[in-house]
Amino acid sequence: MPEKKLIAGNWKMNGSLEANDALVRALVAGMRDARCDVAVCVPAPYLAQVQMLRHGAKLDLGAQDVSQHAQGAYTGEVSAAMLREFGVRFCIVGHSERRQYHGETDGLVAEKAKTALAHGITPIVCVGETLAEREAGKTEEVVKRQLAAVIHVNGHCISEIVVAYEPVWAIGTGKTASPEQAQQVHALLRKQLAAATAQAERVHILYGGSMNAANAASLLAQPDIDGGLIGGASLKAPDFLQIIAAASA
Ligand code: PGA
Numbered sequence: 001m002p003e004k005k006l007i008a009g010n011w012k013m014n015g016s017l018e019a020n021d022a023l024v025r026a027l028v029a030g031m032r033d034a035r036c037d038v039a040v041c042v043p044a045p046y047l048a049q050v051q052m053l054r055h056g057a058k059l060d061l062g063a064q065d066v067s068q069h070a071q072g073a074y075t076g077e078v079s080a081a082m083l084r085e086f087g088v089r090f091c092i093v094g095h096s097e098r099r100q101y102h103g104e105t106d107g108l109v110a111e112k113a114k115t116a117l118a119h120g121i122t123p124i125v126c127v128g129e130t131l132a133e134r135e136a137g138k139t140e141e142v143v144k145r146q147l148a149a150v151i152h153v154n155g156h157c158i159s160e161i162v163v164a165y166e167p168v169w170a171i172g173t174g175k176t177a178s179p180e181q182a183q184q185v186h187a188l189l190r191k192q193l194a195a196a197t198a199q200a201e202r203v204h205i206l207y208g209g210s211m212n213a214a215n216a217a218s219l220l221a222q223p224d225i226d227g228g229l230i231g232g233a234s235l236k237a238p239d240f241l242q243i244i245a246a247a248s249a
Pocket of ligand 1: 010166170171172173174208209210211229230231232233
């Protein structure tokens with residue numbers, strides 16, 4: 001497993017100038033002793049604000065999506081080069097909400113990961129099954145298919161990505177995968193990465209889906225859970241700081 005865990009907040013479409021200011025100041029003040037890597041993935045309009053607020057702190061900046069295109073007539077899209085100009089280090093790609101509401105396919109997600117990598121941004125590639133898929137015994141098939149597309153397009157660069165296993169039924173529902181359920185899928189993903197790169201052990205495989213201050217420690221204690229992608233609990237500084245503390249233990 002990687003040397004340090006990675007805790008990434010996914011603010012989704014939440015925040016305001018005022019709320020972000022209070023949240024980031026509290027995080028920067030509270031995470032001085034963190035022994036894990038920490039990032040916040042913020043809505044694009046707030047990148048400049050958070051870049052200024054985090055100045056000098058160990059808090060990395062992330063985006064929530066990126067265009068697969070370099071530039072041009074793509075109204076509403078944001079390019080990887082633009083994100084880079086704002087000091088973005090991570091970018092979530094293929095979040096289940098984008099797959100579900102914006103029709104993102106496995107192939108598109110793989111292209112977005114490639115574009116991010118080409119601009120020095122680490123893609124956090126999300127995979128995960130729906131409840132219906134889990135109940136039909138298709139969890140393994142679904143996550144393998146999703147990751148295989150990214151491996152196919154990115155070749156040996158695959159060791160540079162971060163993977164996030166986010167069972168769709170656990171996102172924002174308060175239902176977390178048990179540490180054993182999550183570990184089982186993480187081990188599968190690690191094996192799949194190992195077939196593609198000799199560096200699979202250094203790839204962060206994060207768990208996401210209702211991770212919170214109460215359940216973080218037991219999830220993070222699993223051998224193949226290298227951190228978390230946290231939605232709801234990343235909007236509350238005390239909760240997010242407790243997760244950071246659990247990942248620093
Ligand atoms: P949640 O979201 O922690 O609110 O369940 C996680 C995510 O969607 O990244």
